[in-house]
Amino acid sequence: MxxxxxxxxxxxxxxxxxxxxxxxxxxxxxxxxxxxxxxxxxxxxxxxxxxxxxxxxxxxxxxxxxxxxxxxxxxxxxxxxxxxxxxxxxxxxxxxxxxxxxxxxxxxxxxxxxxxxxxxxxxxxxxxxxxxxxxxxxxxxxxxxxxxxxxxxxxxxxxxxxxxxxxxxxxxxxxxxxxxxxxxxxxxxxxxxxxxxxxxxxxxxxxxxxxxxxxxxxxxxxxxxxxxxxxxxxxxxxxxxxxxxxxxxxxxxxxxxxxxxxxxxxxxxxxxxxxxxxxxxxxxxxxxxxxxxxxxxxxxxxxxxxxxxxxxxxxxxxxxxxxxxxxxxxxxxxxxxxxxxxxxxxxxxxxxxxxxxxxxxxxxxxxxxxxxxxxxxxxxxxxxxxxxxxxxxxxxxxxxxxxxxxLDDVEIVGGINVHPTEIEDRLMEHPAVKEAAVCAVRRDDGVSVLRAFTVLRAGVDAAAAQEVRQELLAACRTTLTWYKVPEDVFFVTSLPRNHVGKLLRRTVRAQAADGSFRP
Incomplete structure (x- = not known):
């Protein structure tokens, strides 16, 4: 070659x-x-x-x-x-x-x-x-x-x-x-x-x-x-x-x-x-x-x-x-x-x-x-x-x-390697968050951005969820370098996992790309 x-x-x-x-x-x-x-x-x-x-x-x-x-x-x-x-x-x-x-x-x-x-x-x-x-x-x-x-x-x-x-x-x-x-x-x-x-x-x-x-x-x-x-x-x-x-x-x-x-x-x-x-x-x-x-x-x-x-x-x-x-x-x-x-x-x-x-x-x-x-x-x-x-x-x-x-779990945003687990750990520090997954998505204009998908704990209503979203983004902005901050946080009912509970990151990326995550 x-x-x-x-x-x-x-x-x-x-x-x-x-x-x-x-x-x-x-x-x-x-x-x-x-x-x-x-x-x-x-x-x-x-x-x-x-x-x-x-x-x-x-x-x-x-x-x-x-x-x-x-x-x-x-x-x-x-x-x-x-x-x-x-x-x-x-x-x-x-x-x-x-x-x-x-x-x-x-x-x-x-x-x-x-x-x-x-x-x-x-x-x-x-x-x-x-x-x-x-x-x-x-x-x-x-x-x-x-x-x-x-x-x-x-x-x-x-x-x-x-x-x-x-x-x-x-x-x-x-x-x-x-x-x-x-x-x-x-x-x-x-x-x-x-x-x-x-x-x-x-x-x-x-x-x-x-x-x-x-x-x-x-x-x-x-x-x-x-x-x-x-x-x-x-x-x-x-x-x-x-x-x-x-x-x-x-x-x-x-x-x-x-x-x-x-x-x-x-x-x-x-x-x-x-x-x-x-x-x-x-x-x-x-x-x-x-x-x-x-x-x-x-x-x-x-x-x-x-x-x-x-x-x-x-x-x-x-x-x-x-x-x-x-x-x-x-x-x-x-x-x-x-x-x-x-x-x-x-x-x-x-x-x-x-x-x-x-x-x-x-x-x-x-x-x-x-x-x-x-x-x-x-x-x-x-x-x-x-x-x-x-x-x-x-x-x-x-x-x-x-x-x-x-082939691995690293996301790339703006040419920079980002470990999603670091960001997910920050999100799950919030008491209202049960699970979190972060991946890079490409918008229609070709720009790659990070997007977070979180499962909230039971009892968090819609009004409280909006406040949680702002708190999560604020926490990321104050504790992470700028390129690691998600563009937005989406709330979903569940995250894809295999039979032993491991997060299926490729599925996360695919569902994020085609919008098939269930709100």
């Missing part, structure tokens, strides 16, 4: 290889690539504070590295980075990797309870975050300001790193439990660039913007690895933009490479300016969840093969499938990108025939299965080993892949 990757959408400058640097350090690779191609004084980033050159990016990373080193941090130290997208995040991340530490981005908008849990999982030696997070962690909290001060401290040299030395780790929801950490190495960014970066075809004259944040592996490639390796300019926004603001940003900055999830694209298309703004993009990359056929038709009408539908996982580090310019087939995810391989297997692990549905398995050089704690030895799958996903897929005779959805 392995095929040549799609051609890039335009000429792209090849990065300087890791093997050509003195230390094998990823940050040296990035800085030497900028120097070798004469980019140091060109604009690398634009954020709320203005424009930042490639030179200022690496000088700032050096100051952050000096601040980390002055606090005794160095090779192998785990540094949790809880900052919004912006130049401070970039410098902190690169500063950590420069000294041989492991940078671990985390969502800066997490609810405090979730932020504390992230700290428990990562077990960091230090945390970079806003001052108000001080006290949530056992590790010391450093602010972005403390990393940016030029106090005369010597900038440490690039730490000597082998290709397999861990450089960063990304949180994943996992498929059978809580969040885990997937570790990636100093060599991985270049491999990911040769696959997904080449398929996207980022160029020096591009302006990039990614709706997915850099605390995700996908957003990290979009906004950091690919543009720094290829010399593009990237726009960063600390706050989460709505569709209208995002369209205005694309127009204002002349964004040419734009990354988002299907749900957000669906929101954008409701705006009267969407077709004109999106139609001027050179490349639009969509990922994070299955792209509905109706939405793909609308986007293809605007952008044709300039729409690149990709698939990847946190364990991979970015994308390994791409459906766009040079390798396109409607309603698929395209074909696998070298150097990755894939196959589809049955329940016994045997490859299935072309066109038959089964479990998707992947192989390649960047796969890092998650671990439950940062102090555990990072897992790494050998390039020839198969890594089993939780996705149902088919591959046709020409190698074009269709992914049909998850």
């Amino acid at each position: 392995t095929t040549a990757p799609p051609r890039p959408a335009g000429d792209a400058v090849a990065p300087v290889p890791v093997s050509g640097t003195r230390s094998g350090n990823l940050v040296e690779l990035l800085e030497e690539s900028a120097r070798a191609h004469g980019r140091l004084d060109r604009t690398a980033y634009i954020d709320e504070d203005g424009e930042h050159s490639f030179r200022s990016v690496y000088e700032g990373a050096g100051r952050a590295a000096a601040a980390f080193a002055a606090r005794g941090l160095g090779p192998g130290s785990r540094i949790l980075i809880a900052l919004p997208d912006g130049i401070d995040f970039v410098r902190a991340f690169l500063g950590a990797v420069r000294i041989g530490a492991v940078a671990i981005p985390v969502n800066s908008m997490f609810h405090p309870d979730e932020m504390a849990r992230a700290g428990d999982i990562a077990e960091p030696a230090a945390v970079v975050a806003a001052p108000e997070f001080d006290g949530l962690f056992t590790a010391p909290v450093l602010t972005a300001r403390s990393l940016s001060r030029d106090d005369g401290a010597a900038v440490p040299p690039y730490a000597d790193c082998a290709p397999h030395t861990p450089a960063f780790a990304a949180f994943t929801s996992g498929t059978t439990g809580g969040p885990k950490l997937c570790f990636h190495t100093h060599a991985d960014a270049e491999v990911l660039d040769r696959a997904a970066g080449e398929a996207i075809g980022v160029r020096e004259d591009d302006v990039c913007y990614s709706v997915p944040r850099m605390n995700f592996a996908y957003g990290l490639g979009n906004s950091l690895f690919f543009p720094l390796l290829r010399g593009a300019t990237t726009v960063l926004t600390g706050r989460r933009l709505g569709p209208a603001d995002c369209l205005a940003l694309i127009a204002r900055h002349g964004v040419s490479v734009y990354y988002s999830q299907p749900t957000f694209f669906a929101h954008m298309l409701a705006h009267p300016d969407a077709e004109g703004v999106l139609g001027r993009l050179r490349v639009a990359v969509v990922a994070g969840e299955v792209l509905p056929q109706a939405l793909e038709r609308r986007l293809r009408h605007i952008m044709g093969e300039r729409l690149l539908n990709v698939y990847g996982t946190t364990e991979i580090g970015h994308a390994l499938l791409a459906n766009g310019a040079g390798s396109y087939r409607e309603f698929t995810l395209g074909r696998v990108l070298a150097p990755y391989r894939l196959r589809v297997v049955d329940e016994e692990g045997r490859p299935v025939a072309a066109g038959c549905e089964g479990r998707l398995e992947l192989a390649g050089p960047t796969i890092g299965p998650g671990v439950a704690r940062g102090s555990e030895a990072p897992l790494r799958t050998a390039p020839e080993e198969w890594y089993s996903t939780s996705d149902a897929a088919t591959v046709d005779a020409d190698g074009f892949v269709r992914v049909h959805g998850r």
